[in-house]
Amino acid sequence: MSDWKTKSLEIVRSGFPAPFYEPTRVPVPPRKRDCVGEECPYRETKDCRPSRHHLFFEHLAYLSLGHPYDKLVKDPHAIVSIARCRHSSTYPSAWHNLYSYTELPKVEIAERWIEESEILQKLGVLIKDMSSQINGIFKEDPASRQRTFGDGKFKDKLEYYESRAQEYSYKVAFVESIEVIPSSIVGSVITNLGVQRNLLRSKAVEIPEFAKVQLARLPAGVASTGSLRTLP
Numbered sequence: 416m417s418d419w420k421t422k423s424l425e426i427v428r429s430g431f432p433a434p435f436y437e438p439t440r441v442p443v444p445p446r447k448r449d450c451v452g453e454e455c456p457y458r459e460t461k462d463c464r465p466s467r468h469h470l471f472f473e474h475l476a477y478l479s480l481g482h483p484y485d486k487l488v489k490d491p492h493a494i495v496s497i498a499r500c501r502h503s504s505t506y507p508s509a510w511h512n513l514y515s516y517t518e519l520p521k522v523e524i525a526e527r528w529i530e531e532s533e534i535l536q537k538l539g540v541l542i543k544d545m546s547s548q549i550n551g552i553f554k555e556d557p558a559s560r561q562r563t564f565g566d567g568k569f570k571d572k573l574e575y576y577e578s579r580a581q582e583y584s585y586k587v588a589f590v591e592s593i594e595v596i597p598s599s600i601v602g603s604v605i606t607n608l609g610v611q612r613n614l615l616r617s618k619a620v621e622i623p624e625f626a627k628v629q630l631a632r633l634p635a636g637v638a639s640t641g642s643l644r645t646l647p
């Protein structure tokens with residue numbers, strides 16, 4: 416590590432480090448993240464909002480370290496939402512009052528975090544894809560209904576949804592290999608994605624019946640010929 420890199424972290428290495436896991440030296444995410452209530456310094460102004468907390472801080476020091484730390488500090492799974500009062504405020508046990516820096520994990524650990532984060536991000540992309548197929552089928556406007564049912568596109572959408580759902584089931588197993596990202600973060604991501612997946616699944620089950628109704632509602636002849644397709 417070159418001198419300037421060591422130096423930029425030394426600037427913030429006074430006071431107490433945030434709690435961290437061994438042997439990774441990854442910071443423990445703040446457990447309590449909601450507003451403290453009566454003692455909230457923003458109580459009068461009703462100005463206590465969720466704020467973004469960088470798990471690896473001071474984050475500017477991490478940015479100055481370059482790859483992979485610059486990526487680590489900005490990773491979506493390395494940023495958590497926390498009430499302003501608990502984050503950085505005059506409240507005595509606000510996180511940044513208690514702790515002034517985080518231990519620096521080794522390069523391999525930082526790289527591993529980024530790889531693990533990609534596993535979670537890919538699952539998120541799959542759910543997004545699945546959701547756009549399913550929601551596309553349920554679009555209400557006549558032009559969409561014509562395309563989806565008159566032209567039989569719902570079958571393609573359903574097929575594509577199912578291929579994505581299978582890929583999700585396959586890839587979710589990789590989550591077990593996650594070792595560096597704290598389990599509380601992984602757990603909440605997976606729970607959230609699982610809720611969305613279950614909702615999509617139950618919507619997908621309704622589609623054959625829904626399609627029958629929609630096909631019956633289309634003007635006579637349209638469904639079989641798809642003749643509206645060529646209209647301007």
Ligand SMILES: [Zn+2]
Nearest residue numbers: 450455463500
């Ligand atoms: Zn508050």
